[in-house]
Every structure is written in structure tokens, then in C-alpha cells.
Amino acid sequence: LTEKFSRLVKQVSGQARITESNVQDMLREVRMALLEADVALPVVRDFVARVKEKALGQEVLGSLKPGQALVGIVNRELAATMGEGVADINLVAQPPAVILMAGLQGAGKTTTTAKLAKHLIEKRKKKVLTVSGDVYRPAAIEQLKTVTRQAGAEWFPSTPDQKPLDIARAALDHAKRHFFDVLLVDTAGRLAIDEVLMAEIQQLHAALNPVETLFVVDAMQGQDAVNTAKAFKDALPLTGIVLTKTDGDSRGGAALSVRQVTGVPIKFAGVSEKIDGLEVFDAERHAGRILGMGDIVALVEQVTAGVDVAAAQKLAAKVKSGAGFDLNDFLGQLQQMKQMGGLSSIMDKLPAQMAAKATEADMSRAERDIRRKEGIINSMTPLERRKPELLKATRKRRIAAGAGVQVQEVNRLLNEFEQMQQMMKKMKGGGLMKMMKRMGG
Ligand code: GDP
Ligand code: MG
Incomplete structure (x- = not known):
């Protein structure tokens, strides 16, 4: 393009x-x-x-x-x-909140079940049970058992000779009696949509009354994703989408198709095979990827809007009130630079030809430099940050050792800080916003 x-x-x-x-x-x-x-x-x-x-x-x-x-x-x-729509999992239900996983074979249901279990345990502090209704492939049940262990959740046993509906009911009963907060129900997928599969998952849905019915879809699926999504949407009241394998090299246009066809939000994206490879879906990042070009406009917006206005105003007020500019404020400014998405994320947004000119090495050096400075300030005590004049040789040596740098680097940082402090004194807060913007640009 x-x-x-x-x-x-x-x-x-x-x-x-x-x-x-x-x-x-x-x-x-x-x-x-x-x-x-x-x-x-x-x-x-x-x-x-x-x-x-x-x-x-x-x-x-x-x-x-x-x-x-x-x-x-x-x-x-x-x-x-x-x-559009709410990300993260809705758990507003009488516990156990049931989450039903739907999708084609190989879409990533089993993997995502375990990833979600881990997410709910770690981020939402829930007690989580998983169960597999995939009775067609014995290995599938074992697979869920393995990944559930990795996630630190509990697994409810099932066997290939049982009916999915019986498995689901038994698991729900177990979850109730043992006070689980969440029951994740993994299901069988087929290579293509078929009526038996759809009827089965509809039955499961009716029996379980899930608070979330997630459609799991492979980001690499391309054009076909539309038909799959349509079939699942017609069969089930979907509540969200998980887009898997976004770490692959496809540009992920399936996301737009599936979102449009189902009308439900894309909640998560699978970003690796590993158990922690699940992220809350980032629509903006994904948009840039679909367009396949660095978006200059977004870059411009990012650079001007990246400065945290509230923080800048607070700082301005502080300087005006004569409270002085200390190393905490300096640290805040370093963090703002990083907050603008970091230099390498800005690089991502540049068109390829432009980005090629600035070498990787240049960018990572600049970023490392910011990180090192942060490290130095983080090695100081709160008192030292407020009163940099305390920083004499012994303290500097301790800080350098703590941050893993030479004492000269601590001195260099302090020089930079002093220069900025001088400037701040001159400006007395006026024009500060302007300067921060310039730093951003
Ligand atoms: P299911 O048939 O829908 O249960 O699919 P599985 O969970 O068994 O996943 C199928 C394959 O896709 C497995 O090899 C997974 O490791 C892989 N997979 C699932 N999600 C991701 C992902 O987000 N990234 C990558 N790279 N691989 C994934
Ligand atoms: Mg599976």
C-alpha cells in the first residue's frame, strides 16, 4: 500500500x-x-x-x-x-459463572480455555474449574488437563464414552458444591460447520445458561471467518470473541469481518502458544496492522497527545507555587517519554521506508538510555529524590552500584537534572506545557 x-x-x-x-x-x-x-x-x-x-x-x-x-x-x-464494546470477561452471575467456548477445530479453544483460567485466577482472583466436552478426540481431554494444570486451575475429569451434556451437568454440579467462581467449558470443534456440532453446543448452552459464550476464531482464517462466524452467531447468543494466533504473519483482517458479522466485542487476542499468551484486545494496534502501513496521522496524534496533560498541569502548578523541581519530577518526565509508546512503538507506526533509515540500533540505544536513567533514580531513597543536594560521593557510589552503572553516569544524570531545574526556575511554570510538548516531539 x-x-x-x-x-x-x-x-x-x-x-x-x-x-x-x-x-x-x-x-x-x-x-x-x-x-x-x-x-x-x-x-x-x-x-x-x-x-x-x-x-x-x-x-x-x-x-x-x-x-x-x-x-x-x-x-x-x-x-x-x-x-466497540466491553473488554474482559463478564462474571456478573450467580456463581459459578459459566463460560462456554465455541469455535472450529484447531481455532484454539482448549488453549484459550487454559489461558482464560490463568487470567481469571491471577487478574480477578477467582477459583476456576475447567471441563472438556470434547468426547470425539480422547487426546483433547488430556490436553485440557495438562494446560489446566499449567494455568493453576482445577480440572474436572471426563471420558470419551460420556455424553457432552452429562459431562457439563456433572461439572456444573461439582462447581456449585465446591464453591467455584467460574466454570470454563471447552467443547469439541469440527473441521467445518456441521449440524450435529451446532445442535450439541446449543444443547450445552441451554443446560448451562452461560454468562459468556465466546467464539474462538483463528486470526489467520481470512475470508472464511465470515461464514464460520455467521454460523455460530445464528446458532448461539454469542457474547464475545477471542481472536487467536495474532502472533502469526497474517494481517488479521478476520477481526474486522468477525466483529461486523457477529456484532459482539472482541475481548481477547491470543499472542502465543504459551499459557500466558493472552492479551486484552487492542483495537488500535490491530487497525494499524490491518492497514499494513505506518499511519503518519496516528503518529502525529501520538506525539502531541502523548504528553499527559494532567501531569503536566500538576507539575506546572508545583513549580509556580515555588515547591521546586526535584528528581521525582524528572523521573516523571522520563516516564512520559516512555508513555508516548516508547520510541520503538513510534517506529512501528512509520512507513517501512522511513523506518529503515533510522537504524534499530539508534532507537534501542535511545530507549536503553531512558531506562538506565530511570534505574538510577529508582535506586535513590525518597529523601534523596526530594533533596538531590544530599547526593555526595558515598551516596552516589551506593546508587551507582544499585543501578548497575558507573558513578560517572550518576553524575551525568544529575547534571542533566540541574540544567532542567535551572530552566524550570526561569520559566516559573509559564511555558512549561510548551516545553514538555517540545520534549515529546
Ligand atoms: P482447539 O481445537 O480449538 O481446541 O484448538 P487448540 O487449543 O488445540 O489449538 C490448536 C493449535 O493452535 C495448538 O497447537 C495451539 O498451541 C495453537 N494456538 C492456540 N492459540 C494460539 C495463539 O494465540 N498463538 C499461537 N501461536 N498458537 C496458538
Ligand atoms: Mg480442543
Whole structure:
């Protein structure tokens, strides 16, 4: 996308508005990018039409060109579409809260069941039981047992000669009597959708009355994801999606298709085979990936908005009140730099050609430098941070040893801090926001 797009962006530069005539070619590129990312065709059509409507007549802000502005609109619309709805698991139910896992064979249901168990134990402090209703493949039950152990949850035994419905009822009964907070029910998948499978999972749903029915879908599935999603949505009242294998090299267009077709939120993304490879779905990051290009607009936004306005104001007020600028404030500023997503995440957003120019080494050096400075300040006592004048040779040696650096580096940091402190005194808070923004840029 990038090269052709940059050319188009240039073609229409200097125009202040997105119009029917300058938007057509650009939208064609956007459409191609989405198709390349394996978003299903009807979903692409819908989406492009929506973007066009939003974009037409839009004033182009400041120094942005219509092309850049359009990329911004596309990106935001993608993120908004995929990011709508509540993330994380709903557990508002009379315990045990039942979570039913649905999806095709190989989608990642069993793996995700264990990942969710771990998430619920560690992040939500829940007592979790898992059970497998996959009686068609004996190995599947064993697999759940193994990964459940890894997750630190409890596993309810089942065997291939039982009926899934009986297994589910027995597990629910056990969960009630032993006061589990959550029961995760793993199910069988088939290679393709079939009626027996659908009828079975519908029965399970009716018997269990789950608070969450999660559709697990492989991010690499591409165009087919739409049909699968439709079939599961028609069979079950889905409450959320887990997009697995986002660590693969597909651009993950399935996310948009599946979100659109099911109308339920994408709650989690699988990011590795490992038990801790589950993250709350990040719609913005995923939008950038689907577009397959560095989004200059998002980069611009990130750089200007990355400065934490509230923190900056607090700092300004502090300086104004004469409370002085200490090493805690200095640390806060270092953290803001990191908060802007870190230098390498900004790199991710640059178009490939641009990013190639700044070498990896440059970026990681700059980032390491920030981290080292943080390490030094973190090795100081609270008192030392408030009163840097206490820092004489002995203390400096202790701090250097604590942070694993040479004493010279501690001195260098203190020099930098003093320079900034001088500047702060001169400004007395006025213009501080401006300066922080400049630091950000
Ligand atoms: P199920 O048939 O739906 O239960 O699928 P499984 O949980 O058995 O997963 C199928 C395969 O996909 C296994 O080899 C998993 O290790 C792998 N897998 C599942 N989720 C992820 C993921 O997020 N990333 C990667 N790389 N592999 C995954
Ligand atoms: Mg399985």
C-alpha cells in the first residue's frame, strides 16, 4: 500500500478538503489494503462506504494533506469498529459463572480455555474449574488437563464414552458444591460447520445458561471467518470473541469481518502458544496492522497527545507555587517519554521506508538510555529524590552500584537534572506545557 499511497497523497496535496474527486483513488487503495489483509469482501464494501461518508467534505486540518487525513479517518474507523464494546470477561452471575467456548477445530479453544483460567485466577482472583466436552478426540481431554494444570486451575475429569451434556451437568454440579467462581467449558470443534456440532453446543448452552459464550476464531482464517462466524452467531447468543494466533504473519483482517458479522466485542487476542499468551484486545494496534502501513496521522496524534496533560498541569502548578523541581519530577518526565509508546512503538507506526533509515540500533540505544536513567533514580531513597543536594560521593557510589552503572553516569544524570531545574526556575511554570510538548516531539 505505502508507495502507491504516498504517490496519491502527493497528487492531491495542497487541496484543503476531501472531495468526491480526490477521494476515489485513495479509497480504492484502502479497499485493496483491506482485501489484502483478508477482510471479507462484503465487509470491505460496507466499511469503505462508511469511511467515504465520514470523509467527504471533511476539512483537512493544519499541515495534513487530504491523503493523510483520510488514512487517519480509516484508521480511527477501523479501531472504533473493532474496539466497540466491553473488554474482559463478564462474571456478573450467580456463581459459578459459566463460560462456554465455541469455535472450529484447531481455532484454539482448549488453549484459550487454559489461558482464560490463568487470567481469571491471577487478574480477578477467582477459583476456576475447567471441563472438556470434547468426547470425539480422547487426546483433547488430556490436553485440557495438562494446560489446566499449567494455568493453576482445577480440572474436572471426563471420558470419551460420556455424553457432552452429562459431562457439563456433572461439572456444573461439582462447581456449585465446591464453591467455584467460574466454570470454563471447552467443547469439541469440527473441521467445518456441521449440524450435529451446532445442535450439541446449543444443547450445552441451554443446560448451562452461560454468562459468556465466546467464539474462538483463528486470526489467520481470512475470508472464511465470515461464514464460520455467521454460523455460530445464528446458532448461539454469542457474547464475545477471542481472536487467536495474532502472533502469526497474517494481517488479521478476520477481526474486522468477525466483529461486523457477529456484532459482539472482541475481548481477547491470543499472542502465543504459551499459557500466558493472552492479551486484552487492542483495537488500535490491530487497525494499524490491518492497514499494513505506518499511519503518519496516528503518529502525529501520538506525539502531541502523548504528553499527559494532567501531569503536566500538576507539575506546572508545583513549580509556580515555588515547591521546586526535584528528581521525582524528572523521573516523571522520563516516564512520559516512555508513555508516548516508547520510541520503538513510534517506529512501528512509520512507513517501512522511513523506518529503515533510522537504524534499530539508534532507537534501542535511545530507549536503553531512558531506562538506565530511570534505574538510577529508582535506586535513590525518597529523601534523596526530594533533596538531590544530599547526593555526595558515598551516596552516589551506593546508587551507582544499585543501578548497575558507573558513578560517572550518576553524575551525568544529575547534571542533566540541574540544567532542567535551572530552566524550570526561569520559566516559573509559564511555558512549561510548551516545553514538555517540545520534549515529546
Ligand atoms: P482447539 O481445537 O480449538 O481446541 O484448538 P487448540 O487449543 O488445540 O489449538 C490448536 C493449535 O493452535 C495448538 O497447537 C495451539 O498451541 C495453537 N494456538 C492456540 N492459540 C494460539 C495463539 O494465540 N498463538 C499461537 N501461536 N498458537 C496458538
Ligand atoms: Mg480442543
